[in-house]
Amino acid sequence: MSPKIITILVILALVGIFVLQNAETVVIRLFFWEISTSRALMIFTLFLAGALVGWFGRGTWSRRRR
Numbered sequence: 001m002s003p004k005i006i007t008i009l010v011i012l013a014l015v016g017i018f019v020l021q022n023a024e025t026v027v028i029r030l031f032f033w034e035i036s037t038s039r040a041l042m043i044f045t046l047f048l049a050g051a052l053v054g055w056f057g058r059g060t061w062s063r064r065r066r
Contacts, residue, residue, distance in 0.1 A: 019043050 019040040
């Protein structure tokens with residue numbers, strides 16, 4: 001396997017361990033909304049959102065540099 005794939009798998013494993021160890025319920029408040037969800041789901045969702053932003057943003061950033 002390539003080093004890039006191994007790095008991605010290690011990061012995913014660490015995130016998975018972190019998520020499993022933080023399974024308590026938390027309340028998220030934004031203005032007048034209030035959502036009660038598990039901390040694990042919140043962390044995983046934010047991780048995926050960050051990965052998607054990074055994935056789509058890398059193409060834009062690399063085109064601007066050229």
